[in-house]
Amino acid sequence: MMPGVEIEPRRFCSGNQSWETRSDVSAFPRLAPEFTQGELFCRVMGETDAHGGLSLRITIAGGLTLTCQRCLGALQHDVQIAYRLLLARSASELERLDADPDCDAILIEAALDLVALVEDEVLLSLPLAAMHAEGECPSGDVQIFKE
Numbered sequence: 001m002m003p004g005v006e007i008e009p010r011r012f013c014s015g016n017q018s019w020e021t022r023s024d025v026s027a028f029p030r031l032a033p034e035f036t037q038g039e040l041f042c043r044v045m046g047e048t049d050a051h052g053g054l055s056l057r058i059t060i061a062g063g064l065t066l067t068c069q070r071c072l073g074a075l076q077h078d079v080q081i082a083y084r085l086l087l088a089r090s091a092s093e094l095e096r097l098d099a100d101p102d103c104d105a106i107l108i109e110a111a112l113d114l115v116a117l118v119e120d121e122v123l124l125s126l127p128l129a130a131m132h133a134e135g136e137c138p139s140g141d142v143q144i145f146k147e
């Protein structure tokens, strides 16, 4: 299992630091139970804009496999996440950033775990019901019991 990667967001952004990993999905503590196989590439880059605004540029990509809840067969789930997360330095800045529908903002904290951040994003990308589209389960050993 991958240990957490804790950063200090202010220092991470002001120093233009970055973190990246290419890991098997089984290495992520909260993703391992959800997926049967797959690999994820993750990159988080700290940025500071001309006005001192802090943000994280987040890229997550990979092909994962989970279990179809209809046929219990393998279901491919591709992850392509790329966005900028703004880190508000005060409640009033958060309010201002939140007013822009194109922005994703959270209040900055003293510490942030990048592995947990990546896990949250991947879990949010999952469909509510993990299954092939109606009638698209691979045929053959599929058995559907109806009353």
Ligand SMILES: [Zn+2]
Pocket (backbone or CB within 6 Å): 068, 069, 070, 071, 072, 073, 131, 132, 136, 137, 138
């Ligand atoms: Zn299926």
